Amino acid sequence: MAITTMAGVIAGLQPVVPFTKSGAGTPVVARPFSLWYVGGSPGGAAVPSSGLAGAALSAPVTGQMPFLNPVSGNAYLARFSAIASQTGSNPSGSYILCDRLWQNSGISVTTTGAQTINSVAWPARDNDGSTNGEGVRIGLELSTATGAGASVVSISYTDQGGTAGATGACMPAYAASSAVNSFYTFALEAGDTGVRSIQSYTSTVSMSSGVVHLVAFRIIARLAMSFSNGEVYLDAVTGGMPRLYNDSVPFLLYMPGNTNGQNPVHGQILWTHG
Amino acid sequence: MAITTLDGVIAGFQPPQEWAKTGAGTQVLGRYYSTFYAAGRPGPAVAPTPGMAGAALTAYAGQIPFPNGAAAQYLAKANIWANVSGCLVICDRLWHQSGISVTTTTAQTINSVAWPARDSNGSTNGEGVRIGLEVSTATGAGASVHSISYTDQSGNAGATGSPRVAYAASSIAGAFYDYGLAAGDTGVRSVQTFTSTVSMSSGVVHLVAYRELARIPTTGLVEFGQDLLGIGMPELFNDTVPFLLWFPTATTAPSVLAGQIIYTHG
Numbered sequence: 001m002a003i004t005t006m007a008g009v010i011a012g013l014q015p016v017v018p019f020t021k022s023g024a025g026t027p028v029v030a031r032p033f034s035l036w037y038v039g040g041s042p043g044g045a046a047v048p049s050s051g052l053a054g055a056a057l058s059a060p061v062t063g064q065m066p067f068l069n070p071v072s073g074n075a076y077l078a079r080f081s082a083i084a085s086q087t088g089s090n091p092s093g094s095y096i097l098c099d100r101l102w103q104n105s106g107i108s109v110t111t112t113g114a115q116t117i118n119s120v121a122w123p124a125r126d127n128d129g130s131t132n133g134e135g136v137r138i139g140l141e142l143s144t145a146t147g148a149g150a151s152v153v154s155i156s157y158t159d160q161g162g163t164a165g166a167t168g169a170c171m172p173a174y175a176a177s178s179a180v181n182s183f184y185t186f187a188l189e190a191g192d193t194g195v196r197s198i199q200s201y202t203s204t205v206s207m208s209s210g211v212v213h214l215v216a217f218r219i220i221a222r223l224a225m226s227f228s229n230g231e232v233y234l235d236a237v238t239g240g241m242p243r244l245y246n247d248s249v250p251f252l253l254y255m256p257g258n259t260n261g262q263n264p265v266h267g268q269i270l271w272t273h274g
Numbered sequence: 275m276a277i278t279t280l281d282g283v284i285a286g287f288q289p290p291q292e293w294a295k296t297g298a299g300t301q302v303l304g305r306y307y308s309t310f311y312a313a314g315r316p317g318p319a320v321a322p323t324p325g326m327a328g329a330a331l332t333a334y335a336g337q338i339p340f341p342n343g344a345a346a347q348y349l350a351k352a353n354i355w356a357n358v359s360g361c362l363v364i365c366d367r368l369w370h371q372s373g374i375s376v377t378t379t380t381a382q383t384i385n386s387v388a389w390p391a392r393d394s395n396g397s398t399n400g401e402g403v404r405i406g407l408e409v410s411t412a413t414g415a416g417a418s419v420h421s422i423s424y425t426d427q428s429g430n431a432g433a434t435g436s437p438r439v440a441y442a443a444s445s446i447a448g449a450f451y452d453y454g455l456a457a458g459d460t461g462v463r464s465v466q467t468f469t470s471t472v473s474m475s476s477g478v479v480h481l482v483a484y485r486e487l488a489r490i491p492t493t494g495l496v497e498f499g500q501d502l503l504g505i506g507m508p509e510l511f512n513d514t515v516p517f518l519l520w521f522p523t524a525t526t527a528p529s530v531l532a533g534q535i536i537y538t539h540g
Contacts, residue, residue: 004285029495030357030530094355094497127289134339135289137315171296171314172530185294190317191335219292222353222534224497237280238501240351240536241287255355255532257495 001073003274009236012274013078017066019252020266025179027256031172032096034141034183034215035252036063040264045251047105047143048213052116054104056123058247064100065250070273075248076241080221081233082267093257095223095265100249101125101136102216109146109207114156114200122216125245126160126194133160133196138168139215140184147208150176154202155186155214160194168195178210183253217251220244225257236272244271275345276509277540283350283502286538291339293535297520297528299446305439306363306450307520308408308482309531310336319517321372321410322480326383328371330390332513337367340514343539347510351536353499354490357529361521362490364535366514368392368403369483376413376474381423381467389483392511393427393461400427400463405435406482407468409449414475417443421469422453422481427461435462445477450519487516490533494524502538510537 003009021040027033037044045063048055059067069075082095101122107115127135138155153174158164168186178184188195198214220242221234244250250269277283295314301307310319319336322329340347354362368389374382394402405422418441425431435453442449455462465481488505492498510516516535520528 002285005281006284007281009284093495127291135292137292169313171294185315187294187296187313188315188317190320192317193315193339219290219534221290222355222497222499224353224355224499226496226498237283238351238499240290240538241284242290242536255497257355257497 001274003074003076003272008274009078009272012272014271014273017269019065019269020264021252022264025181026259029256029258032183032185033254033256034181035254036141037143037181042066047211048103049105050103052104052106053118053120054102056102056120057100057249058123059249061249065269067244067248067250069246073274075244076272077221077239077244078236078272079233079268079270080223080239081231082223082225082265083231084225084265093225094255095225096253096255097220098217098251098253099125099220099244100215100217100251104214107201107212109210109212112204112206114202116200117198117214119198123247125248126218129245133194135218136194136216137219138186138195138198139217140170141213141215142178142180142182142210143213144211145180146178146210146212148176149205149207151203151205151207155198156200157198158196159192160196162196164199166192275540277346277348277538282540283538286540287350288341288537288539291535293338294532295518297531299448299527301522301525301527302439302442303522303525306406306452307448307522307528308450309518309520311410311448321478322370323372326371326373327385327387328369330369330387331367331515332390334367334515338516338535340516342512346540348507348538349487349505349510350502350507350538351499352488352490352505352533353497354492354531354533355497356492356494356531358526359492359494359523360528363486363519363521364488365484365486365517365519366392366510367482367484367517371481374468374479376477376479379471379473381469384465384468384481386465390513392514393485396511400461402485403461403483404486405453405462405465406484407437407451408480408482409445409447409477410480411478412447413445413477413479415443416473416475418470418472418474422465423467424465425463426459427463429463433459
């Protein structure tokens with residue numbers, strides 16, 4: 001059964017899920033920053049070791065925002081709030097709540113040819129609750145900072161319609177000596193609206209050192225941090241009440257609007273079931 | 275069925291549609307920039323080739339995904355994060371064409387095919403429909419003064435539309451000149467001719483018919499969003515082809531544009 005009324009939203013509200021993440025590093029404007037490995041509550045996640053083909057992720061995964069499947073019916077995001085003070089006078093940016101579907105390991109950062117990925121199937125948690133990949137995005141996540149080398153990175157992928165051989169370019173462009181937790185996303189080819197699987201990863205120039213991972217994810221909600229030291233929130237109506245499918249693995253990205261050092265971010269998530 | 279209650283909005287929420295575009299080029303203040311051909315998610319559109327009379331659009335690779343509902347569809351939320359200040363304009367792309375000679379300095383016949391029934395009232399009359407000149411390949415030297423001859427929303431032919439922002443020689447790919455309307459007109463039903471008085475020397479341009487759905491301003495480097503009341507919950511008709519225009523308030527290239535759109539179905 002789906003929630004179709006405000007009364008249904010209220011009846012299904014679940015206990016508050018508070019979160020706190022420590023500040024870490026100096027952000028680069030417009031380059032997303034992953035809080036997956038960052039300490040706090042919940043604690044930081046372990047670096048994956050699932051190999052190049054990766055692992056489909058199902059809750060519970062250490063480091064994820066707590067998420068329980070509904071006893072019956074569906075789960076939705078009912079509230080998402082955060083407050084994050086920053087050094088400097090103009091804090092800005094966005095916190096982006098995502099469902100982490102898949103991650104891999106084993107990419108060689110010094111290899112300059114294509115590396116075979118051949119990802120295992122995503123869990124059935126794309127926009128439509130299927131494995132097709134509608135709305136699924138791919139990111140390159142750094143669990144250890146990289147070294148010198150202005151690499152141009154890309155992926156070869158199969159799109160949401162099952163068409164193979166598409167190429168995704170890194171956006172924003174990869175920068176040498178990227179900081180830990182940097183999270184580069186990949187663009188799609190004309191007509192594509194999601195990614196079903198990844199066949200290969202290519203880096204044109206050695207990154208010298210570091211550890212990187214590919215991550216498949218779906219964006220659930222974007223929270224605008226539009227003023228200093230004040231908590232902002234989305235509720236069921238203003239957030240569009242996106243559905244989360246069973247076994248979701250919620251995690252946070254931060255989209256920096258300046259280079260001010262991050263102080264801890266605190267917030268709450270509420271799910272509603274019905 | 276039309277949505278008339280908050281419960282109806284809640285019942286009809288669809289999955290968020292994430293988008294991200296890498297805009298490029300020095301902007302002209304107040305001149306729209308089309309992200310239709312810009313890389314990102316969804317991927318860039320290919321320049322159309324339907325010929326002078328153009329094609330009515332019910333889907334086009336590169337559009338923001340739009341699923342038809344059982345009855346009615348509405349825009350319920352939109353967000354934008356941009357690296358620079360400006361305004362995101364979410365539009366429905368109704369029609370576009372190709373084949374304009376950028377060096378011809380006399381009137382060129384368009385005689386557009388009928389729009390799809392997606393004007394402000396869900397008809398083909400053209401109420402609220404706007405016309406833009408979209409540059410898919412940068413133009414060359416030549417300070418063209420261009421205009422269109424059109425039929426208005428009530429069926430009166432022979433009106434002339436001039437670009438709201440004067441054409442600039444060497445316009446960048448993505449430049450999008452919207453046309454003003456003759457006195458008393460509130461939309462465009464069809465386009466008869468396109469005239470450029472001075473050669474643009476080179477480049478590729480297209481006429482586009484579109485309907486504005488929502489505008490989301492941003493100061494840059496801060497995310498802004500509007501919910502269903504802020505947007506006014508505009509109705510989107512079946513087979514809508516959403517695409518994004520950027521209204522720059524600074525000359526900096528909009529190299530990072532990202533956000534989310536949420537629909538609700540009645």
